[in-house]
Amino acid sequence: MKILMISPCPMHPSNQGNRARVRSLCHAIQLAGHEVDFLNVIMEAGDTDKDRLFVGDSHYHSVEFNFNEAPLSIVRRFVKKFTDRQFMFYVNNGLDDYCSIKTVNFVKDLDQVRGYDVLWVEYIFFSRILEHFGCEKLKVLDTHDRFTDRYKLYIQNHMPYRWFSVSGEDEKKALLRADVIIAIQEEEGRIFEHLIEGQRRVSVIGHHVTLSKLPLSNPKAMLFLASGNDLNIMTIQHFIKEIFPMVRREVSDAELIIAGSVCNHLQVEAAGIRMIGIVETLETAYAMADIVINPISKGTGLKIKNVEALAFHRALVTSSNGAEGLDCAGNTHFIVADEPEECAKAIVGLMKDEAQLARIADSGYSYAQGFNEAAAREIDAVLSLEKIMR
Structure with missing residues (x-):
């Protein structure tokens, strides 16, 4: 066809x-x-x-x-x-x-x-x-x-x-x-x-993702990867101001890595924060941190960066808004946290318990595999309509 x-x-x-x-x-x-x-x-x-x-x-x-x-x-x-x-x-x-x-x-x-x-x-x-x-x-x-x-x-x-x-x-x-x-x-x-x-x-x-099961190697680092739209800018600014300080109080060597064109709109000089800008490949960014954050509070559609994080075998911490379109399943595949204290606690928990971090990452990766299979089935169903029309 x-x-x-x-x-x-x-x-x-x-x-x-x-x-x-x-x-x-x-x-x-x-x-x-x-x-x-x-x-x-x-x-x-x-x-x-x-x-x-x-x-x-x-x-x-x-x-x-x-x-x-x-x-x-x-x-x-x-x-x-x-x-x-x-x-x-x-x-x-x-x-x-x-x-x-x-x-x-x-x-x-x-x-x-x-x-x-x-x-x-x-x-x-x-x-x-x-x-x-x-x-x-x-x-x-x-x-x-x-x-x-x-x-x-x-x-x-x-x-x-x-x-x-x-x-x-x-x-x-x-x-x-x-x-x-x-x-x-x-x-x-x-x-x-x-x-x-x-x-x-x-x-x-949903978003059909490329699966790449990266090894877990940096449990004290979290990644925020985003483009430079206004909602992403607002999200990471809120995280830096309200949530990251709470994480650092509990885990003094915790690191926040910010990647993507969102970096072009930020001026940050706080300890523990590293901005790397646009990366050559997604794998380059995801390999730097075992935890991915997306505490977005506004927006519609499926948050594609969340599905990508699962497909790269990262432990994801997101919000209820960020989880729209995904199966929350009692925080099995990823963790949903809306309030600043709740979000900080979830991140700290993963950093201090590498076994839990691995369980979440493994479950999220399996979920991404199923997400791909469902998308492929639906694509086949859509394109099969062409035969019916003829």
Whole structure:
């Protein structure tokens, strides 16, 4: 089966959650025996050579990103330049503001040459592409996240919002353009099913991770690996101020390693904290610490960095929000702690009890294996619909 995957983000370097997800889905579909072409609608810089190598030279395509040329879209973007700077006033995007007719035509021309069976679109703001193809193709929309009035989450926390946000009606319109809607976790799947009133199939496909059972070698070190978005910055600043001092009082040689582009937004000179910035590979970062933290208190979707931590055989300490979409199972696979004292106690407990740390890491790794198997089964189920449609 020939599949075209259309994405606004590259797959490499896989140092952000959305890139890691697109890469993992592409790889999982390849492993299922399908032929995958990758089209990067270039909204951000990436490693083109690695993307091309990953899918094969003849299967890699790219086109420059262009905003929608419609007059209303142009006016809306002009207004948003001013309103988005305010915490208390915000204008939603139009659903198709990020999708130019040039992008649509590029896909149509590519299909004329390649003849795809499946169009797999990443993010609802590219769903416009699906409207230009008929029932002869299976149309799949991987949502990544919910975008209905998404800006409100940020305004409530007095933070600027710099990403995509639409009305509920527009999100529904996007979903109905597809034959199959992919949600990243169960709760969002239920929300989408309710929104479209059962008119389309909604499948839940979590993050298909690359498993790498790293040995445990540094129980006194914890890792926070994140991109530089506002929620991640807020999360680690809170941890440094409220939680890390409590950990150091109990374990004087405890170390916090911060990795990823979040480091570009921090100024930290406290003892026991080391910032290493963007790493060449995820394995490089995860090998530095036996414990991974993600005490995020806000946000939607599946926290991909949590699944990655389990797949690298690390003991994970996260929050209830961070655990959304995962099976908490009585703190068997990872530890959930919401209050600062509770979080510090969990980390200290792991540092002082290496046997418990190993049990959590082993259980989490097994859970990641099962997570992969479930994702692979659901991908097979989705793509089998193409045969039914024909």
